[in-house]
Amino acid sequence: MFPQTHAGRFATVVSIFGMPLIMALVTANVTRRMNLSGEEMRLMLSIEHNKYKMKVFSCAAKMIQRWWRSREGVGADVAMQTMLLVGEFYKVWRCSAGSAGGTRGEEWKRGGSEYKQ
Secondary structure, eight states: OOOHHHHHHHHHHHEEEEEHHHHHHHHHHHHHHHSSOHHHHHHHHHHHHHHHHHHHHHHHHHHHHHHHHHHHOOOOOOHHHHHHHHHHHHHHHHHHHTTTTTTTHHHHHOOOGGGOO
């Protein structure tokens, strides 16, 4: 089950050393074609930013609801839950600012519409 002639041995050696080279070229080509273009990358970042923005709004709404309920005297552990929500809000807000390509302070300086008061 091994080559008997010089031509067969030569073909075997070429295929042994040639196939990894061909596979490497195919893999590099497929990888290059699967990379996102600039517009696609901006779109993905925008989608991620909007996802974090919605989490921020959700946390803010929960904080306002908890604060309002605490004013009415509903629930004994409302203060602790509110503090946990404040921590979650801060974490989400930091992630949201980081995915926008800058910090919240930079957006404030540039006059970003979503951070204006």
